[in-house]
Amino acid sequence: IMEGLRHSFVDKIVISLVARKMLNSDKHVRKIGNAVYLNKVGANKLYNSLLKEKKISVKLIRDKTRTFLKFVKEN
Numbered sequence: 001i002m003e004g005l006r007h008s009f010v011d012k013i014v015i016s017l018v019a020r021k022m023l024n025s026d027k028h029v030r031k032i033g034n035a036v037y038l039n040k041v042g043a044n045k046l047y048n049s050l051l052k053e054k055k056i057s058v059k060l061i062r063d064k065t066r067t068f069l070k071f072v073k074e075n
Helices: 002-019 040-074
Strands: 029-032 035-038
Touching: 002 040, 035 040
Parallel strands: none
Antiparallel strands: 029 035
């Protein structure tokens, strides 16, 4: 189950970075043969964005869990 979610999580971040013009092919991509890779700057931008999103997601899950447990305890 987890493997299926990883792709959409990363895709969401990459699409967001491209849409906000924080990641672009002129500055952040290198081509080797037919393959396209992020350069070091691009990879760092992606990595930092993934960490930030992960923290937000974990906090959101934690807060929702606390709210649910409080509701269960009170009822």
